[in-house]
Structure formats: structure tokens, C-alpha cells
Amino acid sequence: MIKENERQWIHSLSTILLSLVLLIASSGSPYFRSLSEWTSRFMYYPEFPVHSLRQGISSFGEWFHSKQELIEETKQLDLENNRLKTAIRYERTMDFAQSLAMNETDARVIYRPPGHWWSEIRIDKGSDDGLAVGLGILQKGILIGRVAAVERDFSWVELITSQTQMIPIVVEETRDLGVAVGDGHGNVWVLYLPEERPIEKGMTISTALVNEVLIPGIPIGRISTEHTSMLGGNKAYKLDLESELSVLYSVSVLNLEEGDR
Amino acid sequence: MSFCLFLILQNFLQVFLLGNVLVPEYFIIWSLYVVLREKEEFRKALWVCFLGGLFWDLRWSGLVGFSAGIYSFCIILGHWVWSLFPSSGRTPVLFFCISWFASLTVSLARIFVWTGREGILSHAFLVQQICTIPVLIILSTIFARRIASENA
Secondary structure, eight states, X not given: OOOHHHHHHHXXXXXXXXXXXXXXXXXXXXXXXXXXHHHHHHHHHHHHXXXXXXXXXXXXXHHXXXXXXXXXXXXXXXHHHHHHHHHHHHHHHHHHHHHHHHHEEEEXXXXXXXXXXXXXXXXXXXXXXXXXXXXXXXXXXEEEEEEEEEOSSOEXXXXXXXXXXXXXXXXXXXXXXXXXXXXXXXXXXXXXXXXXXXXXXXXXXXXOTTOSSSOTTOEEEEXXXXXXXXXXXEEEEEEEESSOTTSOSEEEEEOOOGGGO | OHHHHHXXXXXXXXXXXXXXXXXXXXXXXXXXXXXXXXXXXXXXXXXXXXXXXXXXXXXXXXXXXXXXXXXXHHHHHHHHHHHHSOGGGOOHXXXXXXXHHHHXXXXXXXXXXXXOOHHHHHHHHHHHHHHHHHHHHHHHHHHHHHHHXXXX
């Protein structure tokens, strides 16, 4: 009689040996391959709900992922759009600056009356050259005055230091608006800046957008430390002009096209 | 019957987690529990495990006889180690250790024939162990309660 213990060992060895035989026999055998395929086919129906669940979860994941991708893509496109807009604006600005440069007409100072030294000059360009009243006059890109009267072949320019010349300006650093006015003695003052505003020495003053004829952003000068009380208690800031009005031999007339105004 | 249920559960998990995850070896753990705790006839359990492994090979691994051999080996080894201990030493902790060792043996054998990358393998193994250990703890707890109720 075989003992139970021995039977167990016989069965154990049988399973191990059978496994090894199957492992050896199955390698590369088309019979076992088709048996595997049949098992897969047979299990297709019981496994179908799990397959469906898996696919559903996978589809949801993909949908969610694609949403995320879409959001990321939109953000990226927004960023690119902003960059493109900035580039286009920059290009337009450059074109505009170039057109301004092309529209400048050089003129020679032909007369500066000693009695009105800081008020007016006469230049050798007139209506024949396309000049009109109100056009800006520049010296090396710095505003020094505006055309006051035009004749056929010459024009009168009212300088920025003239008592009657008033030009809307902006403080570049603080964006405060004011008016630049001359005193007839070679100085220019900035009026109407509120007292509480932090206006400091060295801040840049240029033409403001509120002007109909002059384009904004033409430099005029910088804030000086001096100030005095004028016009209803408002502080008046003295300007250090960037132009050199004592060395005035030639100027440029800023000829704006109709579309530029 | 319970063997079949656990094999089907493992099969469904394999379908669900198909890809870069090693499915937890619930079938072998349950087989060991049945053999060691329920005192199911060893020979019957051994052949059920062999057939279960054969099914697994035909369905998934393609190496017919591989899982069958590993499952049979684990059952034989677990039963043999269990028989080395006297009745007083057959504790839930010993059951936990034997079952875990058997599960690890099967996993390592599968990793050995798997062709995945190292990073994926370690991730798959980690996920498998996270799914296996709680089940082992539950079965060990049931084991301990059964012993306690028998001794009461």
C-alpha cells in the first residue's frame, strides 16, 4: 500500500514534470498557439464587460487629456497672438517713424530778429515746399517751435521759448499732462502739473497726444530743479531744453501726411 | 468553486489592468489559504492549481506549462514548509509569510520572462505588492479569527 505522504509526493512530482514537458513541447508549437487563440476567443464573452469598462475609462481619460491639451494649446496660441500683435504694432511704429523721417524737410534759418531773439526765426522754406501753419520745427529731433506764418518761399517760426507759445506736454515717467510755455527770455516752464505728483529732476518732457498737429512723443527737455509759483498756485517747473537755441543755423520741418494727424 | 472565482477575478483584473501592471496573484494566495487553513485535500488543490496555471498560460503568457509549474511548485513548497511546523507553530504570521513568499516567487518568475523596461518593471511590481499585501492581511486576520474561535 502506498502511504498518503508518498502519494502527495508522486502527485507533486507529476505536476512539476508535466509542466516542464508542456513548457518544452509548447515552445514554437502551432498546436498550442491555436489552443491559446481558442482560449482567448472563448474568454471574449465573459471578459466583454471588463473590456468595455476599461475602454470607457480609457476614452474618458483620453477625452480629459485632450481637453487639457486644448486648454494648453489655447494658452499657447493666446501667447503667440499677443506676441504677433506686439510685433505688428512695433512694425507699424517703425514704419511710422520711418515715414516721419522721410517727411522731414530741412530748412535754413535765414533771419533771427534781435528784438525777438527768443520768440521767432525765419526759415527759407514756405508754402511752395508744402509748409503750413502749426507744423513742428525740430533741431536734431528735438522740438524747438512751430510754424507761425507761411509765405510762398519763407516761413516764420515761433520758438518754444516765446511767451505766446503753449505746447501740450507729458511727463514720460509719470504720464502727467501739462503745458510748456516760454517766458520770452530763453526759458521754458511746465505748468498745470498737480502739486502732489512726484515730479523730480531729470524727468523727460515730450509732446502729448492732446495736440492736433504735433505727434506725441517728440522730446522737448528735462525737468530742472528750479520751480516757482505761477498761475493760480500751481507749481511751474523749469525745463532744461535738450535743444541748443543759441546755435540755430538749420532746422527740420515735420511735414505730416493727412493720415498721420 | 472558490478556486475558479479567484482565478476569474484575477483574469478580469488582468484584462482591466492590461499593460504595464503585474496583476496581483490572488489565485495562488487563495489556493494556499484553502490548502493550509481549510485543510482541503492537498492532491486536489495541487491539480486545481496546475490547471489554473495552465489556463493562465493559454490565456496570457503563451508559455504553456510556465504558470502551471510555478503555481504547483508554490503549493508544494508552501504545504511542505507548513508541515514542518507543529500545530502550535502554524500561526497567521506563518501563513502570511508563506503566502507572501509564494506570491513573490510567482511575481519574480513573471518579471524574469517579461520584456518590459526596468523602470516599468519596478513600477508594475510595486503596484502589484500594494494590491497584494492588504488581501494577505485580511486573509491572515480571518485565519487568526478562525483559530481563536476553534480554541474558544
